[in-house]
Amino acid sequence: MKKIIISIIIITIAAGLLGCGADDSEDGLCKIVFFDVGQGDSCLIVSANGSNVLIDTGDGLVNGLITDKLKSFGVKVLDLLIITHGHSDHSGGFTEVLSNFAVKNVITLEGALSSVDLKRAQLNGTAIINAVYENALDLDGISFKFIWPREVLDSFENDNCIVAVAEVNGRRLLFTADVGVDEEAKIIESHPDLSCDVLKVGHHGSESSTSDVFLDIVSPSYAVISVGKDNRFGLPDNSVLERLSKRGITLFRTDIDGDVYMTVDKEGKINIKN
Ligand SMILES: [Zn+2]
Numbered sequence: 001m002k003k004i005i006i007s008i009i010i011i012t013i014a015a016g017l018l019g020c021g022a023d024d025s026e027d028g029l030c031k032i033v034f035f036d037v038g039q040g041d042s043c044l045i046v047s048a049n050g051s052n053v054l055i056d057t058g059d060g061l062v063n064g065l066i067t068d069k070l071k072s073f074g075v076k077v078l079d080l081l082i083i084t085h086g087h088s089d090h091s092g093g094f095t096e097v098l099s100n101f102a103v104k105n106v107i108t109l110e111g112a113l114s115s116v117d118l119k120r121a122q123l124n125g126t127a128i129i130n131a132v133y134e135n136a137l138d139l140d141g142i143s144f145k146f147i148w149p150r151e152v153l154d155s156f157e158n159d160n161c162i163v164a165v166a167e168v169n170g171r172r173l174l175f176t177a178d179v180g181v182d183e184e185a186k187i188i189e190s191h192p193d194l195s196c197d198v199l200k201v202g203h204h205g206s207e208s209s210t211s212d213v214f215l216d217i218v219s220p221s222y223a224v225i226s227v228g229k230d231n232r233f234g235l236p237d238n239s240v241l242e243r244l245s246k247r248g249i250t251l252f253r254t255d256i257d258g259d260v261y262m263t264v265d266k267e268g269k270i271n272i273k274n
Pocket of ligand 1 (some may be wrong): 040043089090143177178197203
């Protein structure tokens with residue numbers, strides 16, 4: 001019953017956002033920015049009509065960092081904020097984002113956000129929705145499908161991160177958060193035709209993610225590693241860099257390239273600048 005209720009809520013939100021269709025935009029250009037937030041993840045997707053989706057917030061340790069980055073892209077309202085899991089390098093900036101932007105909807109996992117944050121969000125009028133396995137939504141011409149976890153066992157663990165596929169103008173972006181090779185294997189077992197054009201590399205380029213078999217199935221043209229410069233974990237791992245390079249995958253890294261900015265035009269052409 002719970003899953004059915006959540007499905008209905010998600011579809012309702014999507015319907016509300018569909019008021020401005022992709023055809024309203026002149027160029028149909030979707031903008032995507034993988035922010036350099038140090039050791040952490042944060043990616044902004046802006047639809048052709050200006051709807052904003054943020055996937056993770058970085059750690060929030062540098063006061064004003066995520067706020068300034070979002071403002072530099074003209075963000076005032078977040079139509080959707082996805083928090084992939086409760087680790088601070090992904091969710092630590094949640095409070096700052098909530099304080100500085102109107103956040104309409106948050107999709108996360110049960111237990112990923114503190115009760116204080118949840119209460120604050122709800123007082124601000126933000127809808128909190130738990131991600132449901134295999135659920136999909138369409139937000140202003142961008143479709144999202146949640147392909148992991150199957151169920152939440154412990155949302156603070158990397159193996160229970162939200163993994164989502166975003167599709168816009170016929171191009172797919174795969175956001176793997178911090179899942180490891182065991183979860184990747186289960187994901188491709190249940191999604192054998194999973195493929196993407198852009199892969200947000202799992203767990204900041206850790207050797208425990210982004211297996212050979214996973215890369216062979218998803219077969220991205222581009223990969224982005226969101227990782228802090230001179231981070232204490234020594235990431236990204238050389239083995240991951242080799243797995244990517246031997247397949248000819250074009251790699252961008254936030255520790256080297258800074259914010260990684262890309263666009264997908266209405267014909268599906270991807271342009272990347274950094
Ligand atoms: Zn992480």
